[in-house]
Amino acid sequence: MLGNWSFGDYFKREAIHWAWELLTEVYKIPGDRIGVTVYKDDDEAYDIWTREIGVPSERIARWGNVEKGDDANFWRMAETGPCGPCSELHFDRGAELSEGPHCIPDHSENCPRWLEIWNLVFMEFDQRADGSRVPLPMKSVDTGMGLDRMTSVIQQVKTNYDTDLFTPIHAAMRDLLGHDPEAFEAERFSYQVIADHSRAVTFLVADGVTPSNEGRGYVLRRILRRAVRHGRLLGRREPFIDITAGVVIDVMKGAYPYLDDQREKILKVIRQEEAQFARTLETGTNHLEAALAPLMKNERTLGQQAQRVIGRLPDSLPADAPVLAGEVAFRLHDTYGFPVDLTIDMAAEYGVRVDREGFAAAMAEQKERSRKGTKAELSRHAELGDLYQSVLRRVGETKFVGYDGTEAEATVVAILRDGMEYQELTGHGEAEVILDATPFYGEGGGQVGDHGELLEAGGGSPIFSVDDTQKPIAGLFVHRGQLHGRIKVGETVTARVDAERRARTMRNHTATHLLHRALRNVVGPEAHQAGSLVAPDYLRFDYPLDRALTAGEKRAIEDEVRGIVRENRPVTTVVQAMTDAVAAGADAFFDEKYGERVRTVRVEGYSLELCGGTHCSASGQIGSFVITADRSIGAGTRRIEAVTGDGADALLRERLDLLERIAAAVGANTVDAVPDRVVALQDELRETRRRLRAGGSAMPKPAELAAHAEEVAPGIKLVAHSGSFESAEQWKSFVKEIRAALPSGVIALAFDAEAPQVFVTVSPDLVERGISAGDLVKVAMKSMEGRGGGRPEMAQGMGTRRDGISAAMAAIADTLRAANPARS
Numbered sequence: 001m002l003g004n005w006s007f008g009d010y011f012k013r014e015a016i017h018w019a020w021e022l023l024t025e026v027y028k029i030p031g032d033r034i035g036v037t038v039y040k041d042d043d044e045a046y047d048i049w050t051r052e053i054g055v056p057s058e059r060i061a062r063w064g065n066v067e068k069g070d071d072a073n074f075w076r077m078a079e080t081g082p083c084g085p086c087s088e089l090h091f092d093r094g095a096e097l098s099e100g101p102h103c104i105p106d107h108s109e110n111c112p113r114w115l116e117i118w119n120l121v122f123m124e125f126d127q128r129a130d131g132s133r134v135p136l137p138m139k140s141v142d143t144g145m146g147l148d149r150m151t152s153v154i155q156q157v158k159t160n161y162d163t164d165l166f167t168p169i170h171a172a173m174r175d176l177l178g179h180d181p182e183a184f185e186a187e188r189f190s191y192q193v194i195a196d197h198s199r200a201v202t203f204l205v206a207d208g209v210t211p212s213n214e215g216r217g218y219v220l221r222r223i224l225r226r227a228v229r230h231g232r233l234l235g236r237r238e239p240f241i242d243i244t245a246g247v248v249i250d251v252m253k254g255a256y257p258y259l260d261d262q263r264e265k266i267l268k269v270i271r272q273e274e275a276q277f278a279r280t281l282e283t284g285t286n287h288l289e290a291a292l293a294p295l296m297k298n299e300r301t302l303g304q305q306a307q308r309v310i311g312r313l314p315d316s317l318p319a320d321a322p323v324l325a326g327e328v329a330f331r332l333h334d335t336y337g338f339p340v341d342l343t344i345d346m347a348a349e350y351g352v353r354v355d356r357e358g359f360a361a362a363m364a365e366q367k368e369r370s371r372k373g374t375k376a377e378l379s380r381h382a383e384l385g386d387l388y389q390s391v392l393r394r395v396g397e398t399k400f401v402g403y404d405g406t407e408a409e410a411t412v413v414a415i416l417r418d419g420m421e422y423q424e425l426t427g428h429g430e431a432e433v434i435l436d437a438t439p440f441y442g443e444g445g446g447q448v449g450d451h452g453e454l455l456e457a458g459g460g461s462p463i464f465s466v467d468d469t470q471k472p473i474a475g476l477f478v479h480r481g482q483l484h485g486r487i488k489v490g491e492t493v494t495a496r497v498d499a500e501r502r503a504r505t506m507r508n509h510t511a512t513h514l515l516h517r518a519l520r521n522v523v524g525p526e527a528h529q530a531g532s533l534v535a536p537d538y539l540r541f542d543y544p545l546d547r548a549l550t551a552g553e554k555r556a557i558e559d560e561v562r563g564i565v566r567e568n569r570p571v572t573t574v575v576q577a578m579t580d581a582v583a584a585g586a587d588a589f590f591d592e593k594y595g596e597r598v599r600t601v602r603v604e605g606y607s608l609e610l611c612g613g614t615h616c617s618a619s620g621q622i623g624s625f626v627i628t629a630d631r632s633i634g635a636g637t638r639r640i641e642a643v644t645g646d647g648a649d650a651l652l653r654e655r656l657d658l659l660e661r662i663a664a665a666v667g668a669n670t671v672d673a674v675p676d677r678v679v680a681l682q683d684e685l686r687e688t689r690r691r692l693r694a695g696g697s698a699m700p701k702p703a704e705l706a707a708h709a710e711e712v713a714p715g716i717k718l719v720a721h722s723g724s725f726e727s728a729e730q731w732k733s734f735v736k737e738i739r740a741a742l743p744s745g746v747i748a749l750a751f752d753a754e755a756p757q758v759f760v761t762v763s764p765d766l767v768e769r770g771i772s773a774g775d776l777v778k779v780a781m782k783s784m785e786g787r788g789g790g791r792p793e794m795a796q797g798m799g800t801r802r803d804g805i806s807a808a809m810a811a812i813a814d815t816l817r818a819a820n821p822a823r824s
Contacts, residue, residue, distance in 0.1 A: 002145040008138035012087075015120050015141045016048050019089060023118075027154055033092045035059040035105035035114060039073040039085030045122070049087070061105045075121045075142075082123045082136060089118040091153045117153060118145040161192045165251060169195040172247045177234055190230040197227035198244035202252075205266045206259050208526060210544050210636025211273045217636075224270065225277050229342055232281075239274045242267045265526070269546055269636060284338030285346070291332075292350050295322040314348040321351055326358020333359075334366065384419055388473045391421070391434060397475035402439035402450070402614065403573070406497035409457065410435035412489050416478075424488040433464055433479045433487065439497050440479060442471035446532035447509055447613040452497040454479070454487070459494045463487050502614065504536035507644045510571055510603070510616040511561065511625055512539050515642060516587070517607040518560040519543060522553050528587070530637060534613065537647055541640045542633065549630045549638075561625045568620030569604040576600065586610050624648030689724050702734055706741035712816045716766060717742065720809040722750035728757075735759055746771065748780070748812045750805045756784055757798045758808060767792045771819065779815050780808035 006015070023029045036055055038045040040062045049055045064072035064085075076083040090105040093113055103111035123140045125133040148160035155163050161170075170191050174184055184191060204220045211221040224241060231240055245267060253260040324347050332338040344354045395413040402408075414434040415422045425431055433454065443449035449469030453462045467481040479495075487493070512534055519527045523545065531542035549557070576584075578598050586600050586608045601611045603619055616622060623645040633639045643651055659671050668677040700721075709717040719738055725731040731751045738747050744763045751757040758780045760773040773795035777788040781797045784804040788797015799808070 002147050002150070003143045004141070005143070006141040008140065011124075011139050011141060012045055012122050013048055013052070015122070015143065016045065016053065016087065019118060019120060019143070020053050023089065027150070029091065029153060031055075035061070035090045035092055037061045037063055037073055037086075037088040037090070037105050039087070040064050042073075042085040042087070042122075045085065045087050059105070075123070076127060080127050080129050082140070083125050083127045083133070084121060084123040086122070087120045088116050089120075090114040090116050115149060115153070116146075117149050119143060161188075161195060166192075166195045166199075168251050169198055169244050169247050172244055173231075173234070173236075173240070176240055176243065177236060179234075187234055190233050193230045194227050194234075194244060197223045197230075198241060199248045199252075201227070201241065201270060202245045202248040202259065202266055203256075205269045206256075206262050208528070208544055210269060210546070210634075212634055212637070221273065224273055225339065228274060228277055228281075229339065229345075232342075233345070239271065239278065241274050242270045245270050262526075265546070272546065272636075280337050281342070284332050284336045284342075287336060288332060288338065288343060288346060291324060291328045292347060292352055295324065295352050296350065314344050314353065317348060317351065317353050321353045323353045323355050326355035326360070327362050329354050329359045330362035330366075333363075385473065387416065387419060387421065388476055388478070391416075392473060392476045395434065395436065398435060398477040399437040400439075400441070400477065401437050402441050402497065406439050406452075406499045406502055408437060408439045408495050409492055410437045410495050411492055412487060415487060415489055422489075424486070425483055426486040427483065429483055431464070431481070431483050431487075433466075433481075434476065435479070435493070435495060438469075438477050438479070438495055440466060440469040440477060440495060441497075441502070441614055442469045442477045444471055445611060445613050446512070447505060447534040448536070450497045450505075451501055452495070455494040455496060457492040457494060459496075461485070463493070501536045504645060504647070505534060506614050506616050507622045508536070508539040508642075509534040509611075509613045510601075510619065511565075511622050511642065511644045512541055513601060513603060513607050513609055513611070513615075514561045514564050514619065514622070514625075515539070515541055515557065515640065516609070517603075518557045518564075519640070521560065522556045523549070538628070538641055538643050541642075543638060543640070544636055545638050546636045548632070549640075554627055554630060558625065558627055564603065564606055565619050565622045565625060568618050569606060570618055571615050572602050572604070573615070574600050574602070581610060584608060624652070626651055702737035703741045706738050706745075709742055709745055710813070712813050713819070715744075715769075716771070716816055717745035718748065718813055718816060719745065720748045720813060722752050722805045722809065724752050731757075732759065735761060739763075746773075746776070746812075746816060748776065748809060750809065752802060752805060754802075755798055755800075756786075756802045756805055757796065758784070758788065758805075759796050760790075760812070761794050762792065764793065771816070776812050776815060779811045783807035783811055 004015075004018075020031075020034075023034060024031050031054075034055070036049055036059065038049065038060065046060065046062065049060055050057060062073075064074050073086045073088070074083065075086050088105065091114070093115055095113070097113040098111060103113050105114050105116075121142045121144075123142060124136055126136050127133050148163065148165060151163040151165060152158070152160050157163055160166065170184065173179075173191060173194060177183075179187070201220060201224050204216070204223075209216045209220050211217050211224065227241055227244075246263070249259045249263055249266065259266070324343075329340055329343045332343055333340050340354075340359055344356070347354050391414045412433060413436050415425055416432040416434070417425065417430065440450040440452060441447065450466070451468070452466045454464035454466065455462050463485045464479070464483055464487055465481045466479045468479075470478050470480065472478055512532055516529055519541075527543045527545055529541065530544055533540040575597060578596055581598050581600050584600070586598075587610070598610045599612050600608060601613075601615055602608045625642060625644050626648045627640060627642045628651065629639070629641040631639055659674065663669075663671050663674050663677075666674060666677045666681060668674045705719050705721055709719045712718045719742060723734075725734065728751070731749065735747055735749050738749070739761060742763075744765050746760065746762050746766065748758060748760045751759070758777060760776045760780070762771050762773045762776075772792040774790045774792060777790060777795040777797040781788050781799055783801075784797070784799025784807075785801045786797055786799030788795060790796055799805075
């Protein structure tokens with residue numbers, strides 16, 4: 001979208017003259033090919049167009065009457081607020097496209113002759129709630145021109161998708177598919193979807209959005225998957241979005257050079273997401289074909305039938321076509337993430353309809369179950385929200401005085417318990433207390449709420465233990481905890497924050513700012529904050545990155561933070577206008593919401609961020625800093641965890657003690673000798689295993705394991721075994737041989753290797769009794785500190801701890817004993 005604006009400067013005359021000048025003199029569009037519209041009652045704009053510009057009245061359409069509820073050619077921000085008449089410019093694409101005498105500008109949705117290319121909005125009124133309009137004290141102009149539409153006019157092509165912004169993408173797809181111009185025209189819609197979505201995906205990833213199941217990430221995921229689906233409709237089964245995205249970068253990099261700078265990152269994210277969706281498609285397709293098989297009317301294989309009817313549309317199916325149950329389509333969607341529209345299209349290729357109403361009913365039933373489960377909680381939240389709003393209106397906002405200290409005298413203004421307000425409470429039990437002012441920090445900005453106590457005035461006996469401090473609505477601090485005596489509205493209390501806990505939290509919060517800056521310095525500016533938690537015992541920082549930090553990067557980040565800590569730089573705060581903060585270089589992020597005035601936290605000469613939390617006064621107060629974890633929490637998003645101060649000291653002591661215990665366990669004389677001793681033990685172990693395999697006695701035979709299967713529950717036999725295998729193929733072949741000798745039972749076989757794995761299969765009769773291989777693998781992975789999953793009949797997981805294999809096997813057996821599902 002292109003546009004120009006005026007706030008209290010030029011108005012209608014200048015906007016209209018300059019628009020005409022740009023179109024006819026700069027863009028060289030013939031004036032007799034331009035039609036305009038004006039608001040019905042806007043005589044001023046009409047006179048400018050006819051008398052000053054010279055547009056004939058037959059090429060001007062007057063539309064709209066707000067008094068009669070017709071908003072055509074009249075723009076409103078909302079039901080109230082700035083508003084005003086519009087004047088649109090339309091391009092005449094030729095009389096041959098006219099569909100009758102009523103084909104005039106502003107009715108282009110019904111007649112393809114006219115294409116709207118620019119809208120001039122003249123904001124000159126203020127719409128009041130009572131329906132009246134009064135002139136604005138400052139008249140303004142806001143215009144919007146479609147870039148793609150204007151390009152199509154200047155390049156004299158039929159549609160936006162025929163401009164040179166899109167034709168290179170079409171050409172790349174045609175090369176991949178081997179389509180000639182005729183085939184392209186026949187499949188134009190899918191080509192256009194792929195081109196448009198490829199461009200959207202490219203820019204979204206370049207702007208820091210990563211695929212996920214919520215927010216902007218979910219929008220990105222849906223766009224990309226829709227493009228992939230249309231590629232499949234065109235016959236493309238291999239990945240291709242990274243290819244079309246590469247073309248987008250080539251086309252757009254002149255105007256947006258940052259696309260080329262991030263080419264590798266953009267294409268990597270797209271490849272990963274497309275590959276992940278391909279796995280979803282593969283799994284879903286297998287299950288869909290299994291569900292379709294009983295519905296087929298002849299004995300041909302599914303693959304042969306699919307080749308004969310690829311491209312058949314669902315609406316072309318005969319009325320007596322077999323029907324796939326809506327519940328099956330819903331299960332594919334809910335369990336495997338298989339899009340229902342793809343289910344409909346693929347079923348049509350096999351000559352099968354999908355019960356769409358049944359799918360909708362199953363979806364509605366799931367939503368209803370979810371709604372019932374949360375209705376009571378939502379109702380309670382709504383009631384509490386109303387109560388908090390009522391209190392806020394009556395007593396006003398809580399004044400926060402905790403930046404300068406951890407203790408203050410305050411007046412009790414409200415007492416709440418179980419959703420009701422009290423003037424006085426005595427005894428013991430949970431309650432919420434609201435003060436007129438408080439030194440307690442209310443949870444926000446990633447920082448947890450303060451703990452502490454409320455005492456009798458002047459620092460007397462404790463009367464209320466504060467276990468949490470929250471801000472359920474803006475401006476209101478709520479102290480939640482336990483009553484120990486009597487508390488009354490209107491009385492004065494001493495509010496005392498747990499100062500040591502606050503100090504630890506402050507160290508972690510200031511360290512979070514240092515970590516953020518160091519991370520961006522080491523990894524790049526794209527590693528910006530995507531979420532955080534600042535607690536007294538540790539800090540957590542989320543950031544977008546599609547790979548793990550290398551050991552060198554992690555060390556460099558730690559070294560940089562520790563260096564700033566040792567330099568003991570001053571940490572200062574300033575409250576200023578948002579514009580001034582950004583101009584000063586403060587880090588502000590797209591996902592955050594900020595007011596006109598903001599608080600900035602500066603670590604001298606190093607970092608500057610917008611932040612409302614509590615902080616150290618100097619970086620040296622952080623003490624120590626140690627990164628304890630860097631892990632993935634979703635596609636393209638990672639999480640760092642770290643400790644500071646006494647927490648870091650304790651961690652280092654624990655690690656040194658552990659290393660000394662390891663030295664003693666492996667027989668090393670000193671800690672420094674541990675690596676060499678471990679290498680020697682590994683060599684001995686490998687040699688021992690080699691000799692055992694050579695002697696043929698190390699690995700029991702599959703039939704022997706099956707014969708000695710343990711009956712862990714009535715009718716449930718279990719083979720749980722771990723061993724060292726030459727390869728994954730030998731491992732899985734071993735499982736198959738056990739299954740051949742044990743038709744009914746559970747087989748859990750561990751592959752004892754550097755990256756230990758567990759493979760579980762459950763016989764069909766036990767699956768029917770509710771035993772799931774996927775669930776058993778997840779149980780096993782807790783002992784091996786890994787991840788895994790799969791289907792009820794077969795699942796697999798990979799761990800990080802070889803020493804957890806025995807515990808994992810035992811956990812599977814215990815789970816089966818505890819479950820003891822009844823026979824069907």
